[in-house]
Amino acid sequence: MAPAGRQRRLGWIVVLQEIRIRGLGVIDDAQLELGPGLTVVTGETGAGKTMVLTGLSLLMGGRADGGSVRTGAERAVVEGRLQVEPDGPAAIRAAEAGADLDEDELLLGRTVMAGGRSRAYVGGRNAPASLLAELAEDLVAVHGQSEQQRLLRSSRQRLALDRFAGDAVATPLARYTSRYERLRTVESELTEVTTRARERAQEADLLRFGLTEIERVDPQPGEDVALRAEEDRLAHADALRTAAEAAHRGLSADETGPDELDALTLLGSARQVLEHERGHDEQLAGLADRLAEATYLLGDIAADLASYASAIDTDPARLAEVQERRSLLADLIRKYGEDYPPTEPGTQEELTDPAVFSAIDGVLAWAERGSRRLLELDGDDERVNALREERDTLGTELADLAAEITKARTEAAQRFSEAVGAELTALAMPHARVVVDVRPRGGTASRRTRNEGAGERDRGDGTASRRTRDEGAGERDRGDAVGELGPHGADEIEILFSAHNSAQPRPLDKGASGGELSRLMLAIEVVFAGADPVPTFVFDEVDAGVGGKAAVEVGRRLAALARHAQVLVVTHLPQVAAFADRHLTVVKSDDGSVTSSNVQTLDDPARVRELSRMLAGQEDSASAQAHAEELLAAAAASKNSSPRTTTGRANTAGRDAIRGPDMAGFEQ
8 A cells, every 4th residue: 555644634634544445346456545524435326336335344343245255356355544643542452452553554454255254454463353343433433324224223222312421321321230230130039039939948848858867867988888798797607607617627737637638737748848858959949938938828827717717606686787777778878879979980890889889978968968958948038038138229229320321311312402403404404303202111101201292392392201201200219110120221212303393203214204314314423423532434325315405415514524524425416525525436347348446536627527427427518517517616615614613513603604605506
């Protein structure tokens, strides 16, 4: 992109200095040199004006669509150079992301592949597209037909009023939102506790019964494993003793007859033979040592067998006691220990081996869980009381915050209506009225409020909405405030419109024609422009459905807005284009096989030809060119006679001066 210096004159500032678009839709390679004041973009239908806005949207972090990539191209590329305040929010955000700033200039880029993938660049560094969107919040406000349609919805009207109100609503609304979310959580918990009271009482009774039963038996960790082993030993005591005695006799000659030879006697004879000859061979000596070790080992075993046989005893009473205890434990295991262990480390054999796995541990684990759960259930009454107390406290806080929000919205609604009304007057709709109805949420009271308000607004005193809102506030003070609260306060917001004094204000989608709606939306957007802390505004055919005198007023109002901000407008109206400080046109060319578009900056003669085309469809028509020159002259005179404005609000005091010289031909 070609370098450009800082563009400032007469206090005007240009944020968007240059945009280059390649491979996007019908645009092959286009470069837009932007400047301060009002820049208009015109062109024939299908030439690619929409792609200019699409490119700007991509640069501002908009959604990437591979279908917008030019046919035959691998990618679409959009680059932009912006001027930012070195210490401003945009520069700070970019620096925090690691972007490089060239003094007060910031380079942005976006690449969209034909497959749909995209990459973003900020200050020469890769960045998420979300960062582009964050930067755009501080630099550029885009208003278009899609924004108009969104503004017809009640939720968008509430957001619009809250944005216009600024911190007066934003600060209490942030606190309100936090407390409202907590109130919903508290109410959910309270409902869960109270609606399941019977089930929870039954659960507590079952837990108490089980815990009492376990406490009465008093099982010990691993007790079932130990008792299982003890019962097995007692039940087979005679066989165990007989086996031990027989083994002992086979090893030791203490109780054998004179003709019987035991193992130890035979081993002793073998040792004597080996000991006599061991000195003649080392290998034989080693074998003799091993035989000696075996003799000692068998002697120890024989002694242990004798001790075991004498210690084991048949005890029917103890056996019965063990069996009874095991029966009690088995009953507990059947009732409370079947699901234990849940998931334990170790092999399946370890978990099922009777010598390792203690099923009674599952009973003890159930008892521990049951005790904790019973504490929770027994504490329900205290919990219910605590939740109810918190709910009441939150309700009081929310009612107070909602009243503060309602008051701020009501005051902002009055200012907003006046500001939009002034803009409509500047747009040749002096008798149009806009009423922002702030009323309590829901119910028949809301309908009554609006109907009464509409009737009294016909008298022009504007008191109905305030009176009914005060009555509604009184009803909320009588204790039903929480029931009227919503996630955004206690209000419903609706913007009503009437085009003349004899008509009752009606909702936007019912009270305005196409041309009236376009001017109304422009008026609203201009008011928002005055409230938005951004230096650049982009309007996408906000003059749709407008013509004649109304089109002149639209152009005049955009020119007035451009005195304190950079304004970029895509338009099809010559009356609007005539007010431009810089005129760009999208030109389409077709060589028979490929259609492409480019963007040209028009000089004065080229502007006359473009306006002639817009007026009569012919660039070279003498009468059309004469009319175009008349449009340009009248627009220039109007701008030169207009007082400078320093805000986005209409300068109604200077309306006559803004109107300038006779505009009869200009308004055709």
